[in-house]
Amino acid sequence: MRGDRSxxxxxxxGCALTGVLILYPAYYAVQLSFFDADSFISTPVWVGLExxxxxxxxxxxxxxxxxxxxxxxxAICLQILLGIGFALILDSAIPGKIILRGITVxxxxxxxxVVALIFQWMLDDHIxxxxxxxxxxxxxxxxxxxxxxxxxMVLVIFVSVWLWxxxxxxxxxxxxxxxxxxxxxxxxxxxxxxxxRFWHITLPQLRPVLLVVVLLRAIWMFNKFDIVxxxxxxxxxxxxxxxxxxxxxxxxxxxDVGIGATISTISFLILTIAILLFFWRFPIDERK
Amino acid sequence: MSEKDKKGSKSENIGITEKEISRRKILxxxxxxxxxxxxxxxxxxxxxxxxxxxxxxxxxxxxxxxxMRFAAAQYEKETGIKVQMDTxxxxxxxxxxxxxxxxxxxxxxxxxxxxxxxxxxxxxxxLVPLNDIIKKYDWGPNILFxxxxxxxxxxxxxxxxxxNYRMDLYEKAGxxxxxxxxxxNENMTALMGDGENKTKQGIVHPIASSGATNYTxxxxxxxxxxxxxxxxxxxxxxxxxxxxxxxEYLEHFQSMVPMMPPGLAKAGWGILVGGIQNxxxxxxxxxxxxxxxxxxxxxxxxxxxxxxxxxSPDGSNVALNHGYDGWVVLDTAMSDEALRFMxxxxxxxxxxxxxxxxxxxxxxxxxxxxxxxxxxxxDIEKFSHITSWQKRFxxxxxxxxxxxxxxxxxxxxxxxxxxxxxxxxEMLQNKVLKGMPADECVKIAADKMREVIAG
Numbered sequence: 001m002r003g004d005r006s007x008x009x010x011x012x013x014g015c016a017l018t019g020v021l022i023l024y025p026a027y028y029a030v031q032l033s034f035f036d037a038d039s040f041i042s043t044p045v046w047v048g049l050e051x052x053x054x055x056x057x058x059x060x061x062x063x064x065x066x067x068x069x070x071x072x073x074x075a076i077c078l079q080i081l082l083g084i085g086f087a088l089i090l091d092s093a094i095p096g097k098i099i100l101r102g103i104t105v106x107x108x109x110x111x112x113x114v115v116a117l118i119f120q121w122m123l124d125d126h127i128x129x130x131x132x133x134x135x136x137x138x139x140x141x142x143x144x145x146x147x148x149x150x151x152x153m154v155l156v157i158f159v160s161v162w163l164w165x166x167x168x169x170x171x172x173x174x175x176x177x178x179x180x181x182x183x184x185x186x187x188x189x190x191x192x193x194x195x196x197r198f199w200h201i202t203l204p205q206l207r208p209v210l211l212v213v214v215l216l217r218a219i220w221m222f223n224k225f226d227i228v229x230x231x232x233x234x235x236x237x238x239x240x241x242x243x244x245x246x247x248x249x250x251x252x253x254x255x256d257v258g259i260g261a262t263i264s265t266i267s268f269l270i271l272t273i274a275i276l277l278f279f280w281r282f283p284i285d286e287r288k
Numbered sequence: 289m290s291e292k293d294k295k296g297s298k299s300e301n302i303g304i305t306e307k308e309i310s311r312r313k314i315l316x317x318x319x320x321x322x323x324x325x326x327x328x329x330x331x332x333x334x335x336x337x338x339x340x341x342x343x344x345x346x347x348x349x350x351x352x353x354x355x356m357r358f359a360a361a362q363y364e365k366e367t368g369i370k371v372q373m374d375t376x377x378x379x380x381x382x383x384x385x386x387x388x389x390x391x392x393x394x395x396x397x398x399x400x401x402x403x404x405x406x407x408x409x410x411x412x413x414x415l416v417p418l419n420d421i422i423k424k425y426d427w428g429p430n431i432l433f434x435x436x437x438x439x440x441x442x443x444x445x446x447x448x449x450x451x452n453y454r455m456d457l458y459e460k461a462g463x464x465x466x467x468x469x470x471x472x473n474e475n476m477t478a479l480m481g482d483g484e485n486k487t488k489q490g491i492v493h494p495i496a497s498s499g500a501t502n503y504t505x506x507x508x509x510x511x512x513x514x515x516x517x518x519x520x521x522x523x524x525x526x527x528x529x530x531x532x533x534x535x536e537y538l539e540h541f542q543s544m545v546p547m548m549p550p551g552l553a554k555a556g557w558g559i560l561v562g563g564i565q566n567x568x569x570x571x572x573x574x575x576x577x578x579x580x581x582x583x584x585x586x587x588x589x590x591x592x593x594x595x596x597x598x599x600s601p602d603g604s605n606v607a608l609n610h611g612y613d614g615w616v617v618l619d620t621a622m623s624d625e626a627l628r629f630m631x632x633x634x635x636x637x638x639x640x641x642x643x644x645x646x647x648x649x650x651x652x653x654x655x656x657x658x659x660x661x662x663x664x665x666x667d668i669e670k671f672s673h674i675t676s677w678q679k680r681f682x683x684x685x686x687x688x689x690x691x692x693x694x695x696x697x698x699x700x701x702x703x704x705x706x707x708x709x710x711x712x713x714e715m716l717q718n719k720v721l722k723g724m725p726a727d728e729c730v731k732i733a734a735d736k737m738r739e740v741i742a743g
Contacts, residue, residue, distance in 0.1 A: 038408055038701070039386060039408055040386045040387075040389075040390055041386050041389045041390065041408075041409070041412055041414060042408070042411075042412055043412065125549060125550040125551035126549065126568075144550045144551060146550075146551040146552075146553045146554035147550070147551065147552065147553045147721055232554070233496070233497075233498070233554075234497075235496050235497055235553055235554070236496065236553035236554070236717060236721060237553075237714070237717050237718075237721060237722070238497075252383065253708050254705065254708050254709060254740075255404070255408070255701065255704065255705055255708060256743070
């Protein structure tokens with residue numbers, strides 16, 4: 001009985017926290033998207049779907065959406081590929097495995113702002129170690145990345161991969177521990193080579209982990225604001241400006257809270273639809 | 289003896305029955321006592337509570353915070369009113385003001401650095417006029433930004449943007465302060481090179497979509513007599529008069545690019561200060577903050593810095609990019625107290641505060657330039673060659689002081705929206721990074737400005 005009461009208390013506390021910290025702000029943002037307001041203190045004027053019409057007719061929005069998909073898609077693919085690769089290496093019998101596993105997680109432990117500053121210094125136009133390296137390798141255009149939308153996008157993707165691949169690695173490493181060794185032994189007896197063992201045993205066994213990791217990374221990368229903002233601020237020439245940055249710029253910089261909220265709401269809807277499609281195509285609950 | 293028996297006997301001992309002291313009775317009694325206590329204590333508590341003015345300071349340097357806290361302590365000592373000082377970077381002050389209003393506990397006084405934010409708050413009736421305080425003093429030009437005949441802010445400094453240069457290098461190379469764009473380019477070229485008394489680059493002007501670009505990269509445009517808006521709020525950047533002049537400005541800017549360091553699209557305040565501090569640049573646009581910062585770290589270098597306004601193509605005009613900071617008093621229950629504090633601070637402590645960044649906090653009140661207290665600071669004397677320029681900037685009618693956010697016939701949000709649209713920085717990006725023809729860059733910028741104003 002006492003256990004039931006604790007359960008109810010914790011449940012209602014969770015609901016209350018979710019309501020106050022997530023549902024109400026989300027509701028408020030959606031509500032704001034139907035109003036025209038210069039700031040958060042202005043008296044909002046009801047405009048119905050006008051903001052949605054404006055945003056959907058704005059080429060800035062579509063460009064930002066495409067850039068967001070490129071940024072998130074590329075970063076997720078690289079994180080998954082590298083994460084699986086590193087997990088396989090760390091799962092094999094290599095010397096110093098435990099120390100290596102610790103080092104691998106290190107980037108994930110660093111605060112994003114620290115990572116952004118480190119990379120800005122390493123890519124400084126004059127004294128950056130990576131700048132000098134790139135120049136010596138013949139990539140002079142990459143050395144002046146800040147002036148190039150393409151190279152700025154490459155940079156934010158690279159840093160995102162560096163920063164969050166360890167999370168993927170740890171997830172896959174944990175998944176690998178649950179694959180029964182007997183399956184590999186049976187496969188070896190049947191003459192399967194390393195690639196065949198990976199393709200027919202490891203990958204299917206990692207499927208549930210893979211699906212969860214792809215889902216989480218997709219949500220996080222699509223909404224990722226901090227690293228892009230800190231590294232490039234969305235520039236140059238809007239070259240790295242995706243939906244979260246566009247929404248922030250409109251709401252907090254351009255005196256257009258309504259449009260900022262509309263962009264956020266549309267972004268939320270896109271992500272929700274994408275997740276529902278993902279669940280429909282890749283159901284995670286295998287008991288069904 | 290059972291527990292009940294024990295209780296019963298105890299009750300009987302004090303002469304009342306168990307029924308009389310039931311749990312409900314006890315709870316009722318406690319509730320009555322608590323209620324009476326709350327009612328009796330509440331009113332005196334309110335009356336006895338110390339009055340508090342909440343002040344949002346937007347100057348986060350140690351010296352400035354210390355000066356503000358000292359003033360707050362003095363005020364509390366003299367009046368018994370506490371001044372609670374919160375500090376945020378100036379760029380974040382407006383967000384903090386908004387959240388304080390939405391949160392139901394607005395600040396009583398706040399720092400703002402953008403006229404658009406002041407107009408927005410005043411338009412929403414969130415500010416109280418400072419007319420009585422303002423009319424006490426003689427103010428410099430183009431700094432009060434009145435709205436409907438009321439003054440809603442107390443500007444405490446000009447942040448005019450000029451060009452800083454290395455006086456020592458000029459002297460050794462026998463150069464004179466430039467009067468024209470060509471002379472400026474010639475001077476920079478003469479000072480560029482390897483070896484002693486040479487710099488790697490001439491100057492840096494940011495081109496990113498940022499406040500730094502808006503403040504530091506358009507002085508030449510103003511010096512060339514360009515206006516963004518006419519008296520009816522029409523965009524005139526690409527009209528017959530201004531198009532040619534803006535094209536000239538863009539061509540001049542392009543001519544300086546080879547003398548600038550790479551990475552202009554991410555250049556910000558740090559690069560401006562760092563470039564001249566590490567000897568890489570001979571010139572650098574900026575406000576007095578640059579000199580104050582360098583003075584702390586390298587006093588000798590700071591002594592070798594001079595300033596001049598942005599020149600024009602033919603030497604007929606000079607210009608400065610406008611900048612300012614100020615305080616507003618919000619419409620709260622403590623507004624009257626806040627106004628009294630502002631008046632007291634203005635008379636008693638403003639100069640102490642200005643001294644915490646002596647060159648950067650250029651006085652907005654003309655009386656301060658003659659005030660012995662202000663003049664007594666050693667850095668005002670040390671940089672007299674700069675502070676004398678500062679006063680002249682305000683009194684010389686030939687000096688143009690303009691900025692994107694203060695364009696137009698009167699202070700209005702429309703200019704603020706153009707500032708925040710970064711239409712002019714994008715004009716520079718189109719020219720410098722994309723290599724587009726100058727007139728096309730101007731047309732695109734003008735169209736964006738029209739779109740922003742219409743929206």
